[in-house]
Amino acid sequence: MANIKVPYLDLRAQYRSIKPEIDQAVARVLDSCQFVLGPEIAEFEKEFASYCGTTECVAVNSGTSALHLALLAAGVGPGDEVITVPFTFVASVSTILYAGAKPVLVDIEPRTFNMNPDALEAAISPRTKAIVPVHLYGHPADMDPILEVAQKNKLIVIEDAAQAHGAKYKGRSSGSIGDIGCFSFYPAKNLGACGEGGAITTSNPEYARKIRMLRDWGQDRKYHHVLHGYNYRMEGFQGAILRVKLRHLEQWTTARRSIGKKYNELLAGSDLLLPTEMPGTRHVYHLYTIRADNRDALQAALLNEEIQTGIHYSTPVHLQPAYAELGYGPDSFPESEKAAKEVLSLPIYPELSDSQIKAVAEALTRLAQPA
Ligand SMILES: *Cc1c(COP(=O)(O)O)cnc(C)c1O
Numbered sequence: 001m002a003n004i005k006v007p008y009l010d011l012r013a014q015y016r017s018i019k020p021e022i023d024q025a026v027a028r029v030l031d032s033c034q035f036v037l038g039p040e041i042a043e044f045e046k047e048f049a050s051y052c053g054t055t056e057c058v059a060v061n062s063g064t065s066a067l068h069l070a071l072l073a074a075g076v077g078p079g080d081e082v083i084t085v086p087f088t089f090v091a092s093v094s095t096i097l098y099a100g101a102k103p104v105l106v107d108i109e110p111r112t113f114n115m116n117p118d119a120l121e122a123a124i125s126p127r128t129k130a131i132v133p134v135h136l137y138g139h140p141a142d143m144d145p146i147l148e149v150a151q152k153n154k155l156i157v158i159e160d161a162a163q164a165h166g167a168k169y170k171g172r173s174s175g176s177i178g179d180i181g182c183f184s185f186y187p188a189k190n191l192g193a194c195g196e197g198g199a200i201t202t203s204n205p206e207y208a209r210k211i212r213m214l215r216d217w218g219q220d221r222k223y224h225h226v227l228h229g230y231n232y233r234m235e236g237f238q239g240a241i242l243r244v245k246l247r248h249l250e251q252w253t254t255a256r257r258s259i260g261k262k263y264n265e266l267l268a269g270s271d272l273l274l275p276t277e278m279p280g281t282r283h284v285y286h287l288y289t290i291r292a293d294n295r296d297a298l299q300a301a302l303l304n305e306e307i308q309t310g311i312h313y314s315t316p317v318h319l320q321p322a323y324a325e326l327g328y329g330p331d332s333f334p335e336s337e338k339a340a341k342e343v344l345s346l347p348i349y350p351e352l353s354d355s356q357i358k359a360v361a362e363a364l365t366r367l368a369q370p371a
Helices: 011-032 039-052 063-073 091-098 117-123 143-153 205-215 236-246 249-266 295-304 321-326 334-342 354-368
Strands: 056-060 081-084 102-105 128-131 156-160 180-184 198-202 219-221 288-291 343-346
Touching: 011 039, 011 236, 039 056, 039 198, 039 236, 056 063, 056 205, 056 236, 063 091, 063 156, 063 180, 063 198, 063 205, 081 091, 091 102, 091 321, 102 321, 117 143, 128 143, 143 156, 198 205, 249 288, 249 354, 295 343, 295 354, 334 343
Parallel strands: 081 102, 081 128, 128 156, 156 180
Antiparallel strands: 056 198, 180 198, 288 343
């Protein structure tokens, strides 16, 4: 796919734009031989906490590990229930099972693809311990009504902000709105490592202290294990690289938002349902995802013109074979199931050129015409 007209993602373009800085950061780590945790991680944690507006950040080796440890810090365990959505990446649900608890799912609202707060009350039981809203595609979930239900029922709110670095909801940054925030630095995310990475943000020092121990074998000092911990430590290389990339993130987010705006304008005349940005929010366009009735045919036709697209996600978690055990069948979550059939993610990354954006919009407008 090296010569494809519009690739879905181009990580090389980003590397090229900041190569000297990245190479220097890698060399610094090689020189120091601080390959696991260490000073670069400590600095990154301070910088990312400040970016998110929390007092604490704990860096880990993936977004999945971040979610797992956030749930454990919240005291989630066997016998507990945790509420999240089926229209998400599988990790939002599977980490609840890692913690030994039962995932309870609620449907999404169709405009933002995020948790429908109106569905929450009915899902709460005496066993409910936490709620995990997902800021899907980089658009924040409607947090105020979610926090209200949580407060009323004494539940902990853990944001799955894996796709939403720098997203804002009524002035608050993702990762600082609930009790704990979880981020992924998988290479394709808005802030991506050169490998795996993740982080937990919180302004609760007790949660942070526990998560710090859990990521490193539950030690409170060397070889003294007070908790059943894990090896979820971040590598030195990733911390050093993420510090470089964090300095560019706002500019990249501005570029993503500007691409989103261009798509909105160029596609305004088509029959396609375009992404929305709810009042009072800042969408960071991890993905620019449209809806189309003839999604699969449209995707194939675009590929035929060398335009790559993605589908996030083609099967909601409750209909995945591995999660049949949760006991939800087809028609359990109509909005999630409908979205799974219609969503199509267009290429969006800061280095995407104006001519590529126009090419995508032109092809899409033409191909989406009813026959
Ligand atoms: C990427 C992602 C995760 C998992 O992060 P990893 O770093 O890949 O483990 C969790 N939730 C959502 C919504 C994601 O997009």
